[in-house]
Amino acid sequence: MTIHIGAKPGEIAETVLMPGDPYRARWAAETFLENAKLVNDVRGMLGYTGIWNGHPVTIHGSGMGMPSLSIYANELIRDYGAKTLIRIGSCGGMQEKVQVRDVIIAMTASALSTPSSGIFKELNFAPCADWSLLRAAVNAAEAKGVPTHVGGIYSADVFYDERPDLNEQMTRHGILGVEMEAAELYNLAARYGVRALAVLTVSDHLLTGAALPSADRERSFGDMVEIALEAAFAE
Template sequence: MTPHIGAKPGDIAETVLMPGDPRRAKWAAETFLKDAVCVNEVRGMLGFTGTWKGNRVTIHGSGMGMPSLSIYATELIREYGAKTLIRIGSAGAMLDHVKIRDVVIAMTSSAISTPSRGFFKEMQFAPCADYGLLEKAVAAARGRGTPIHVGGIYSSDIFYDERQDLTDMLARHGVLAVEMEAAELYTVAARHGARALAVLTISDHLVTHEALPAEDREKSFGDMVEIALEAAFA
């Protein structure tokens, strides 16, 4: 047990999918895993372990933002032996050609600051995905016919951002989407020798101001979960 995870030794699989919302973790576990069992509910952050096509998988919430993700990812790797961590979550599109319901697979993630900034001090570390996972996720998405975009994203510390100048500059440099966790996930995984990837569903659009209707979210997020699982075990 850790201060934030109440799972017993052996309860956590080597492959962990990490949605931000603990209720989405519950939904994904009940929808995609066989014999899923709740292994953590400390502070309301739910985690479930079951199997997918015979492979053990844990789906564990990360909370919102990089500080929360950093705590859970570090403890899952250091204390429970997780070796592959895949963020599954929503993102806001920053470019016209990225559409609602599309899936973004993040090669890199830029950030103004992360919890790991203190480790690097003056160094600007470049957080990036594990290439093997990324390659398999792209293949899985193409095999399903899911519209995907592969490239850089932006991990923001602020949900209600008022920096239109920054948004415009990031779009000018081809940044596909914004979310709040991937940059720290990639950094923590690199620090501890684990593999990491972020597979994201576009739920909102910063340019067109569209938003995915609530009734359509489940199917769209389901595509993302299956891509992540296929990437982990292909």
């Protein structure tokens, strides 16, 4: 047990999928894992471990924002031995070619600041995905015929931001979408020498104002979870 995770030793798998929403973690575990068992509910942050195609998998919520994800990712890696961590979540599209329901696989994650900024100080460290996971995720998405975009994303440290000028520059420089967690996940993976990736479903669009109806979200998010699982165990 740790301060924020109540799982016993051996109850967390080496492969962890991390949605922000704990209820999405429950949905994904019940939908995609066999014999899913609740292993954490401290502070309402749900984590489940089960089996996918013969492989142990944990699906654990991260909460919203990089500080929250940093707590859970640190403890999952340091105290429970997680080796592969894949963020599965929603994002806002920032390019015209990106459509609602599309999947974005994040090669890099830019940010104004992260919880790791105090370590890097004056250095603008460039956090990026694990290549083996990224390649496998792209292959899985192509095999499924899911509209997919691969490139840079922006991890914002606020949800209700008032920086249209910054969003304009992100779009100008080819950033595909915005979310709130991946940059710190990639920082921690680099620090601890583990694998990390973010596979994201576009749920709304900053340029067009389009948004995914709530009734359609579950079906669309299912593609993202399947891509992440297949990538984690690709040979």
